[in-house]
Amino acid sequence: TLTFSATANPIIYQNATPVFIDSDYETWNMDPKVLEAAFEKYGDKVKAVLVVHLYGLSADMDKIMEICNKYDVTVIEDAAESLGAYYKGKHTGTFGEFGVFSFNGNKIITTSGGGMLVSDDEEKIKKVRFWSTQSRDAARHYQHSELGFNYRMSNVVAGIGRGQLKVLDQRVAKKKYIFEFYKRELGQLEGVKFMPINDWNEPNYWLSVMTLKGKVRPLDVMVKLEEENIESRPVWKPMHMQPFFAKYDYVGGDVSEKLFENGVCLPSDTKMTDEDLNRICSIIKGLWS
Secondary structure (H helix, E strand, O other), rough: OOOOOOHHHHHHHHOOOOOOOOOOOOOEEEEOOOHHHHHHHHHHHEEEEEEHHHHHOOOOHHHHHHHHHHHOOOEEEOOOOOOOEEOOOOEEOOOOOOOEEEEEOOOOOOEEEEEEEEEEHHHHHHHHHHOOOOOOOOOOOOOOOOOOOOOOHHHHHHHHHHHHHHHHHHHHHHHHHHHHHHHHHHHHOOEEEEEOOOOOEOOOOOOHHHHOOOOOHHHHHHHHHHOOOOOOOOOOOOOOHHHOOOOEEEEOOHOOOHHHHHHHHHEOOOOOHHHHHHHHHHHHHHHHO
C-alpha cells in the first residue's frame, strides 16, 4: 500500500481487484507476515503479488518469495525507485517473474519518461516487445492478429538512458553520501530517525527519508524549506487511504499510515554540493532551537 499510484493503476486496467498490504518498520516495504495473512484470507483467488522496493530500499525478498512459491503465485517487482539497489547481493527486480524500472525525470537515471521491463523468460519478453509495438505481425503488409499498444520509448531517449547507465554506480555513491551527510548532521535531533539500512539491504538511496516523532512535524520541515525555495516532499500516501482505492481491501495495521504521517523526503539531487547540504541542515536544525 505504501507506494505511488502507478503501482496500483495497472491492476485496475486489467479489471482485477487490488488488495493492499501493510509495511513493516524493518524494510518500510511489504510485511511478509501480513502477506501470509492475506493469502490465508483469499486463498487461490490471489493471481499475483506486486512487491515495491520503496525509495531504493529492498523488500525482504527471501521471505516474500518463500510465501509466494508456497502458494504458486507469480511475483512482479515494482523496482521503479530501486535501480542500483541489491538484496543479499542480487539486484532488485530480478527475483520475481518480471521487474519494472522507471526512468522518470526524478529517478537515479532518466530518459525523461518511460522505463524498463526485465525478466529471465526470453519468450515472454519477446511477447511484450510484440505488444508494445502495436502487435504488428511478421507479414509483408500491415497485419495485426492481436490487440497492440504503443508502450515504448523512442530510440533517442533510450540512447540517453544507455549512456547514463555508465555512471549509475557514481550516482548511487553520491546518493549514499547525501544520505550519510543528513544522518550525521540531523540524526541526533530529538525524535529523528532515518530509513532503515541493514546487513542484507544495499539501497541506491534514491531519496533520503527521515521520520519525526515530537514537536517538529514533517509539514514544519517542508514549509521551512519551501520558504527558502528548497523542495522537499511527504512520504507517499498509502493507496488504501487514497479516495479512488479506498473501496478495496487492506490487510495489516498502521505501519504505512505512521510512515506517511511522520515521514519527509529530503532534497536528494546528485548535483547538490556540501554547501547546499549544509544550508539545508542548518535550516532544519533551526526548527529545534
